[in-house]
Amino acid sequence: MIDLRPFDSLGAANHGWLDTKYHFSFSGYHDPARMGWGALRVWNDDAIAARSGFPPHPHSDMEIITYVRSGAITHKDSLGNQGRTEAGDVQVMSAGTGITHAEYNVEDVETTLFQLWIIPDRDKTGRPPQWGAKPFPKGERAGRWVTLASGRAGDEDALPINADARVLGATIAAGETLRYDLGGRKGYLVPATGRLEVNGIAVDTRDGAAIDDVDELAIKALEDSEIVLVDTAG
Template sequence: MIDLRPFDSLGGANHGWLNAKHHFSFADYHDPSRVHWGNLRVWNDDIIAPRTGFPPHPHRDMEIITYVREGAITHEDSLGNKGRTEAGDVQVMSAGTGVRHSEYNMEDMETRIFQIWIIPTATGDAPQWGAKPFPKGERSGQFVTLASGFAGDDDALPIRTEARVLGATLKAGETAEYQLGRTRKAYLVPAAGAVEIDGVRVNARDGAAISDVEVLTVTALDDAEIVLVDAA
């Protein structure tokens, strides 16, 4: 089953410094049919103006994954972590028992990110943060695990939940498969380009909520950059 969620149907708000679109209910946007997808709770499509960003604010008991599409994001938190994550790379913050952080676009250009929140499997752990480069060439023609809560995904950033965040870059006409399993849920968004899944066209920044699929097969209609969450 594929529930297509076109970009134009998403909630959101333009705050000037931040133009945000919400795949799921968030802030002042509430749609009872789009509250979560399995343990995937938030997928925000954010465009952050140059030299602006999110000032320090708290989180707890949430796995927060930031996928940078264009530009760069600069992170600082109450644990003393500081880091700059560039386009194509990923950062993960496990909020745990509580952390304050800021996320700023310190660049002279817009920064575009996907911000993904996944509900943790267990609570009460200390907060942590990490970031890692994932060269697009290494995920050419295939899905690569970027963040994972499963044993064995040693090259991925760790998250404390039964989920994976994956990325792929496909040339037009190329196909990639992912072994999902019928008991799992997937949510897929092309960061760029259009793809086809089981006869359904998914354009750039559209969302596709997928379930009851053993093997997920994605074919690129254009050169495409894809982000996928495999959720419990």
């Protein structure tokens, strides 16, 4: 089963400095049919105006992954961490027992990003909070999957999270097909750019594809495409 979530059907809010789309219920947007997908609770598609951002605010027991699509985001938190994550890079904050952070676009141009929240495994809640970031050059993802963040065995090169889930990225040239063994787990796929066919279903730029009870994905690029996929336990 693949449930297409067209971009125009997503929840939305525009605060001036922040123009955002919600794949799942969040903030003032509530849809009982879109409360999450497996352990994936939030997928926000954010455009943050230059010289603006999110002031300090707290989180606990949530794995927060930021995938920067253009521009850059600057992170500061109550542990003393500070870092700038630019387009092509990923940051992960495991909120654990509690952390306060701020995310600002200090650049002179708009920053666009995906922010994903994944619920930690029950036996991994209440851990010390942590933050990390890592570059993932798009050239190294050409025609293949790169695991960006993961709590699964064998993904030691990825940023760690406290969940039985995996966040992957890939770029596919028009006409090429990339496969992924989902093994019946839940998947949620979004093309950051380009257009795809996922097991024969057309998925346009920034649409969501919620996938369940499928063993293998066959992802054909109709245009040069940059994609993000979350593989999560049900």
